[in-house]
Amino acid sequence: MNSPIRRLSFVVALLFASLLVSTTLIQFVFAKELNARPDNRRTLLSTYARERGQILVGDTAIAKSVPADNQYKWLRTYPQGTDYEHITGYYSFYGAGGGLEQAENGLLSGSSDKLAFRRVSDFFTGRQTTGASLELTVNAAVQQAAIKALDGRKGAAVALNPSTGEILAMVSNPGYDPNALSGHDLSKVDAAYKKLTNDKDRPLVNRTIGGDLYPPGSTFKIVTAAAALSSGKFQPDSVLPGPAVLDLPQTTTGLPNHGRSPCGPDDTTTLLHAMEISCNTAFGYLGMEIGADALREQAAKFGVGDQISIPMRVTPSSVPAKLNLPQLAQSAVGQYDVRVTPLQVAMLSAGVANHGIVMKPYLVKSVLSSDLSVIERAQPEQLSEAVTPEVAAQLTEMMEAVVQSGSGQPAQIDGVRVAGKTGTAETDRVARAHAWFTGFAPANDPQIAVAVVVENGGDPNSEARGGGAVAGPIAKAMLEAGLKK
Amino acid sequence: MTTVSSLASRKGRNVELGLLVFAVAIVALAYINVGVAVEGAIPPSLVAVGSGFVIITAVFHLVMRWRAPYADPLILPIATLLNGLGLVMINRLDLANGRDLAEGMALRQLMWSAIAAALAIAALIILRDHRILRRYTYLAGALGFGLLLLPLVPGLGVENYGSRIWIAVGPFSFQPGEVAKIVLAIFFAGYLVQTRDALSVADRRILGLTLPRGRDLGPILVAWMLSVGVLVLEKDLGSSLLFFGLFVAMLYVATERTSWVAIGMLLFCVGCYIANMIFSHVQRRVLLWLDTFSREALDTSDQLARGIMGMASGGMFGTGLGRGRPDLTYFAESDFIIPSFGEEIGLIGLFALLLLYVLLIERGLRTAIGARDGFGKLLASGLAFSVALQCFVVVGGVTRVIPLTGLTMPFLSQGGSSLLANWTLVALLLRISDHARRPVPDPAAPNPVASNQTQVVRLR
Numbered sequence: 024m025n026s027p028i029r030r031l032s033f034v035v036a037l038l039f040a041s042l043l044v045s046t047t048l049i050q051f052v053f054a055k056e057l058n059a060r061p062d063n064r065r066t067l068l069s070t071y072a073r074e075r076g077q078i079l080v081g082d083t084a085i086a087k088s089v090p091a092d093n094q095y096k097w098l099r100t101y102p103q104g105t106d107y108e109h110i111t112g113y114y115s116f117y118g119a120g121g122g123l124e125q126a127e128n129g130l131l132s133g134s135s136d137k138l139a140f141r142r143v144s145d146f147f148t149g150r151q152t153t154g155a156s157l158e159l160t161v162n163a164a165v166q167q168a169a170i171k172a173l174d175g176r177k178g179a180a181v182a183l184n185p186s187t188g189e190i191l192a193m194v195s196n197p198g199y200d201p202n203a204l205s206g207h208d209l210s211k212v213d214a215a216y217k218k219l220t221n222d223k224d225r226p227l228v229n230r231t232i233g234g235d236l237y238p239p240g241s242t243f244k245i246v247t248a249a250a251a252l253s254s255g256k257f258q259p260d261s262v263l264p265g266p267a268v269l270d271l272p273q274t275t276t277g278l279p280n281h282g283r284s285p286c287g288p289d290d291t292t293t294l295l296h297a298m299e300i301s302c303n304t305a306f307g308y309l310g311m312e313i314g315a316d317a318l319r320e321q322a323a324k325f326g327v328g329d330q331i332s333i334p335m336r337v338t339p340s341s342v343p344a345k346l347n348l349p350q351l352a353q354s355a356v357g358q359y360d361v362r363v364t365p366l367q368v369a370m371l372s373a374g375v376a377n378h379g380i381v382m383k384p385y386l387v388k389s390v391l392s393s394d395l396s397v398i399e400r401a402q403p404e405q406l407s408e409a410v411t412p413e414v415a416a417q418l419t420e421m422m423e424a425v426v427q428s429g430s431g432q433p434a435q436i437d438g439v440r441v442a443g444k445t446g447t448a449e450t451d452r453v454a455r456a457h458a459w460f461t462g463f464a465p466a467n468d469p470q471i472a473v474a475v476v477v478e479n480g481g482d483p484n485s486e487a488r489g490g491g492a493v494a495g496p497i498a499k500a501m502l503e504a505g506l507k508k
Numbered sequence: 509m510t511t512v513s514s515l516a517s518r519k520g521r522n523v524e525l526g527l528l529v530f531a532v533a534i535v536a537l538a539y540i541n542v543g544v545a546v547e548g549a550i551p552p553s554l555v556a557v558g559s560g561f562v563i564i565t566a567v568f569h570l571v572m573r574w575r576a577p578y579a580d581p582l583i584l585p586i587a588t589l590l591n592g593l594g595l596v597m598i599n600r601l602d603l604a605n606g607r608d609l610a611e612g613m614a615l616r617q618l619m620w621s622a623i624a625a626a627l628a629i630a631a632l633i634i635l636r637d638h639r640i641l642r643r644y645t646y647l648a649g650a651l652g653f654g655l656l657l658l659p660l661v662p663g664l665g666v667e668n669y670g671s672r673i674w675i676a677v678g679p680f681s682f683q684p685g686e687v688a689k690i691v692l693a694i695f696f697a698g699y700l701v702q703t704r705d706a707l708s709v710a711d712r713r714i715l716g717l718t719l720p721r722g723r724d725l726g727p728i729l730v731a732w733m734l735s736v737g738v739l740v741l742e743k744d745l746g747s748s749l750l751f752f753g754l755f756v757a758m759l760y761v762a763t764e765r766t767s768w769v770a771i772g773m774l775l776f777c778v779g780c781y782i783a784n785m786i787f788s789h790v791q792r793r794v795l796l797w798l799d800t801f802s803r804e805a806l807d808t809s810d811q812l813a814r815g816i817m818g819m820a821s822g823g824m825f826g827t828g829l830g831r832g833r834p835d836l837t838y839f840a841e842s843d844f845i846i847p848s849f850g851e852e853i854g855l856i857g858l859f860a861l862l863l864l865y866v867l868l869i870e871r872g873l874r875t876a877i878g879a880r881d882g883f884g885k886l887l888a889s890g891l892a893f894s895v896a897l898q899c900f901v902v903v904g905g906v907t908r909v910i911p912l913t914g915l916t917m918p919f920l921s922q923g924g925s926s927l928l929a930n931w932t933l934v935a936l937l938l939r940i941s942d943h944a945r946r947p948v949p950d951p952a953a954p955n956p957v958a959s960n961q962t963q964v965v966r967l968r
Contacts, residue, residue: 024761024762024764024876024882024885024886025877025885026764027760027761027764028761028873028876028877028885028889029877031757031760031761031873031889031893032869032870032873034757035866035869035870035873035892035893035896036866038896038897038899038900038904039862039865039866039896039899039900041900041904041909042862042899042900042903042904042907042909043859043862045903045904045907045908045909046819046850046855046858046859046862046903046907047855048907049816049819049820049850049907049908050819050820050822050823050824050850050854050855050858051823051824051855053820054820054821054823054824056820057816057817057820057821058817058820058821060801060817062806062810062813063817063821064814064817064833064836065817065818065821065832065833065836066817066821068833069821069833
């Protein structure tokens with residue numbers, strides 16, 4: 024009977040080997056996956072029990088955890104309320120949502136691999152592990168100026184430092200109060216969340232980098248002009264046809280100017296002047312001259328189509344892959360199916376301002392440990408070279424003319440050379456067009472580039488009364504705030 | 509069968525004492541660890557619980573020196589350590605749920621440990637030789653089957669959480685399947701020792717397997733029907749698998765015929781397949797097993813998912829005793845005590861725990877090899893294998909190796925019936941091992957009687 028007993032012990036070994044495998048699979052191989060499950064209450068409780076890192080603008084915390092006298096131990100608060108919600112996002116029972124709370128959850132909660140060494144030292148010193156804090160690139164003055172100037176109107180505003188890609192301001196209207204979502208009263212949080220998700224204006228969406236995106240309108244003429252100048256076939260003083268309505272091949276409808284008046288005497292104009300007054304017919308012609316591929320390539324060089332994380336994921340802007348000639352003419356003036364984020368439009372100006380080099384935009388300047396020592400510092404990164412320095416200079420000159428004497432005059436600042444471009448993007452659905460302005464200042468030494476869009480804020484019949492009048496002053500306020508030392 | 513191994517004749521009682529001190533020390537440290545982690549101070553209940561635990565251990569050890577001096581020195585320390593760690597975890601869950609010592613489960617578990625140990629001690633004292641049990645083979649058989657089917661008696665059995673494996677008499681509830689396991693092992697051992705020659709007669713060879721004669725299929729078919737009956741009527745795959753697996757394993761040990769194992773596994777698979785086709789409660793278990801995290805399964809029960817997420821949160825090193833949230837899983841102190849340990853002592857701690865069981869089972873099987881009689885061999889291997897099978901069913905159930913069932917982890921899980929049964933099992937193993945390791949009188953040694961001149965009677 025001894026040999027079957029020995030074989031039985033082999034069976035026992037097999038049984039237990041299977042248990043060692045199954046426990047290893049759960050506690051080691053798939054542990055990370057299981058812990059990341061949204062319905063994992065342990066993870067939720069343990070992340071709530073740990074002090075989450077702060078989000079800082081300058082020395083001010085725009086998101087911080089304060090001790091709470093209940094089982095969750097910490098309450099996430101946003102002292103500035105509705106000023107930074109699209110940057111911070113919110114931290115709720117549903118997990119971290121939107122903004123940096125979600126995008127940098129690992130760092131803020133302290134679970135990121137970048138903090139592994141710290142956790143080990145916490146383990147041995149018995150120190151309570153806390154999340155890392157994020158110091159932002161945001162300039163509070165620019166952010167406040169944008170909020171004040173937008174004055175609650177639906178739309179978005181972004182400001183960039185052209186030479187680094189630092190995001191100086193990021194405002195999206197309508198917004199929400201993240202404190203309403205981060206509370207510990209589940210039924211209240213639930214009600215607030217339902218209300219926000221059911222709102223047809225979608226206040227949870229950060230319009231500067233996502234949502235449905237916008238048609239860029241005439242701000243896209245920067246791209247068309249860049250492509251034309253880069254081709255070598257056109258100069259700022261090149262004479263272009265500028266009728267009231269441009270005849271388009273293959274179709275009976277033409278491409279009209281805003282206000283349906285010609286752009287110059289004898290229905291002709293120069294590239295410089297066309298830019299200045301935002302002449303649709305001249306740019307429609309230019310688009311057809313340079314071709315769809317050149318236009319698309321130029322757009323791509325400015326970052327259109329790129330997957331960018333700031334660290335929130337930015338919805339890529341797009342130029343349609345197939346364009347016939349009429350569609351190409353329309354696209355060249357930012358109509359048809361061209362779709363952009365306000366961040367992308369700001370990158371157009373920033374690229375021109377930075378001598379043709381587009382910097383990768385980012386929000387987090389440095390990652391700090393709980394004792395405020397720097398764990399990681401962001402390095403500016405070049406995204407692409409959009410145009411040569413020469414073309415950039417020509418574009419700057421043209422954009423300066425827009426603000427000096429063209430459609431962008433409302434953005435003028437005393438004693439500062441401002442460069443810009445207005446836009447009035449018509450949408451099919453509504454009578455009033457989206458009002459755009461993008462630009463940078465000072466033109467001779469760019470410090471700040473902005474893009475502003477006010478939804479349905481513009482008069483479709485006049486570029487000056489559209490983008491210039493509505494979005495121009497907002498951009499001006501932001502530029503001024505950014506230049507104030 | 510007649511192998512006589514000359515195992516070391518060292519008694520090993522001092523080794524046992526050393527290991528017991530070690531086991532008690534680990535338990536005390538773990539207990540203090542929990543108190544410090546949860547309440548920030550050495551728990552005041554340490555004296556009460558600790559002294560109770562030490563007294564039980566000390567008395568048991570003294571009885572061992574008196575009644576079973578040659579018994580295996582590892583079995584008692586391992587059982588003590590597991591029992592103590594179970595106490596620690598149950599106390600830890602008491603704290604998490606805000607129960608103090610008086611109303612908590614830990615004190616009751618300690619009380620049951622004392623009763624169970626007392627019963628085991630009594631068994632060691634009364635039962636001087638395990639072979640006496642062979643006289644009660646058929647009584648044990650009747651008792652075992654009776655116990656197994658007892659929960660089906662109307663008015664006596666109660667259905668808890670889908671399984672009908674409990675009986676309730678007044679304020680007491682009891683899982684008769686735990687005791688049935690031991691009684692049936694006695695029955696199988698006695699029965700198979702008698703019939704093993706008949707059952708191992710070879711008939712035909714098919715596919716390399718030597719098949720038994722058709723008329724010898726009776727016993728395995730009866731066992732199979734009973735186990736399927738348990739599966740269907742008591743809705744408990746665990747008891748069914750435990751009972752049938754025990755029988756097949758002992759049948760194999762008795763006859764040395766692999767064909768019995770093949771037939772047994774085939775029958776069991778057929779039974780499971782049919783049950784899964786017909787019965788919705790079996791299908792539900794299978795769904796929970798295969799698709800634990802699907803919406804449908806979570807709506808049925810998220811207990812398994814919670815246990816697994818608890819284990820995952822423990823990771824490699826665990827959260828530390830008292831620092832996890834095992835209380836988030838239902839039945840964290842009984843069926844799900846393994847996930848509770850996994851969460852707090854980590855994968856490494858869980859491995860150590862499982863290896864303790866392996867060691868215990870290995871000592872049991874070693875006892876079987878060393879036993880000098882067929883009945884002892886069969887009984888020891890059956891008892892040891894039943895522990896292995898039960899561990900597999902429980903741990904496999906909570907880690908998705910097999911569908912989850914309602915069995916308890918031997919020694920660790922909260923529950924009186926489980927403790928009573930497993931300590932009695934340990935007493936039997938100790939008794940057999942005492943017999944197996946007892947030195948055989950050396951025939952070569954000068955025997956004062958043998959050296960006397962023998963009177964020779966001449967027959968004419």
